[in-house]
Amino acid sequence: MYSLRSCCLVLGWLSLSFLFAQDPVGIPDVMALPASEPDGRHLYGLEALQYGDLRLPEGEGPFPVVVIIHGGCWLKAYDLHLMDGMATALTEAGYATWNLEYRRVGDEGGGWPGTFRDVAAGTDYLRTLARRFPLDLERVVVVGHSAGGHLALWLASRPGLPTDSPLAGPNPLPVAGVVSLAGITDLETYLVREGQACGANVDELMGGLPETVPDRYRQASPIARLPLGVRQILITGDVDHIVPLEHVAPYVAKGESLGDPVVLREAVGAGHFELIAPTSYAWTLVEEAIQELMAPASVALAGTVQPYLPERWTQFPQVRDLAVAPDGNSLYVTVLSYKQDFSFIVRLDRSGNGWSAPQIAAFSGHYRDLEPAFSPDGQRLYFASNRPVAGDGPAKDFDIWYVDRQADGSWSDPLPVGPAVNGPGDDFFPSVNSAGDLYFTATREEGIGKEDI
Template sequence: MQLSTPATGERIAYGTDSLQFGVLRLPEGKGPFPVVVLIHGGCWLAQYNYSYMNHASAALTKAGFATWNMEFRRVGNPGGGWPGTFLDVAQGVDFVRELAKRYPVNAKEVVLMGHSAGGHLALWAASRKSLPRHSPLYTRNPLKSKGVVSLAGIPDLKAYALAPGSCNQAVPQLLAGMPDQVPDRYAQASTVGVLPMRLPVKLVQGVKDPIVPVSQAQTLAQHSSHRNYLVKTVLLPNAGHFDLVAPTSPVWPTIEQAVKDLLVNP
């Protein structure tokens, strides 16, 4: 039996921890609706949560997409960091299959959208099929997505960890070490060089972003230059870091179009 969901969204647990939940919003109509999974940023740290993505979630729902705005354990939460943050994201993304059993959503029409550190996690979630079985991050049968919209994402954790900046300093906290101390963890957590071929990816980046440099998107795009990669960098000249998740921002139509390109006009 499929249930209706209030326009404000319904909080649904995907695990047993208090932080393992998401907010599901459904557009008007019967469905089944394509799904945008939203993964928030905040430097992977506990002091930043899912709530700032609610406006983007509501705007995408108004545009006709079901949205699953996920929360997960982060650095500073019990069980967060390595490997808990990654395992929560994997579990939350895969939970879309369970949502499809109870709500009018299509688990075969899913786009992952993440902002900043969440952009990294969205790219990682779409790349985790390549993880070896012995990896602490390995999960069976990952949900297939139609693509990824990475908003100021951080795919190259090694380069980011070695650069100055307060958010940069969170990477060693996430992985419990610098690149030379835990190289295997950086290899398993970064997405440069392991992004699946033929997976449509939109790397949306504000040129005036003071937190995540354009080089992050450019590095991933350069490593994905083979003709079988479907990676596109979208540079927004006048945009900063948070413009990309603000529906009132002049660049929001570009963000919405990126989703439509993957779910409506593949």
């Protein structure tokens, strides 16, 4: 049902952090996530740790594939089970998932060059798996977390490796894109974080320091491999103290300067492990990134699409439903909580060459309000709301409401459009054409579909 529970009055901006707060996610939380058994464990090499877990969604396929590379500071103490919850969620979303294990620091053959060769061989093994299972190798996205994010970016750089590199291999499997979740992007600068998180393990991974084995760092550090020539989405939490934003930003800046299709997305309020927890409010960012990269590049990268006013939205979990006043001097936008169980409408006014900070619209904040839409003359603003209408029971549905512009420029009190529009089910997504005709989506028992216009 479209209607969800209403929430209390939003008293001001200080209440936002309370509404959207969640306890930090740690390794025990990730390990406790519900996970399905893989459809099969497959060996991609002769060594004991050269295997992966394949999960297949329901249906006949062929299925797009997500290659998953776990983190854990490249150390043997952490294995692929860190990503079981993520793999399960993505499989339920319709992707085949290939959760890779590989030799790590502390394992025989781990570190340079074994760790790199393993993730490369494991990814290329998809060609073999595709002979037995319905896998779409034209749509392969690599997702890695933390140290696994480093390896995911490195994987995409393999076609440009020197032919005499010990990491080079014949005919690397092309990937559609990389999602690096709190990924380490620069081994040399991360090394100086000795004593913090994984920085002390970099020289163990590489078998030496940059000044003693510089060629290794040039071949294995993602920032030294730019441009990759592959679409990359890097997602990092703004309260991640293990791989902070300031570590990732220089990589993105360099990639952009070299013409690489790379973007950085900030997960507001997220630490290091929220990004691999499907129960986390940050999970939507991960799903959207994978979906975006699975689309053909000609579609995903067409034009010059850029986030609009990104600096205005960083304090909010989700924003949508942009309505521009006909005079171009104000914007109205829906803000949703992390769990999408509360929403309200904010207003921005033109200020010089820019826009003011968002403010909760005067008519919003008491109930779930969303989907603003202006009349052609800008004198009326429609929106959907679950505020009560006469005759509503305790479970309030969504109806179309409106406010009218007053002589002083303020808005009137909200009014329901009326029974000719608002029926016994949900009514939402109002839209008004240039003639002033109102269109909306409705759920009706007598409707043709589940939701009709």
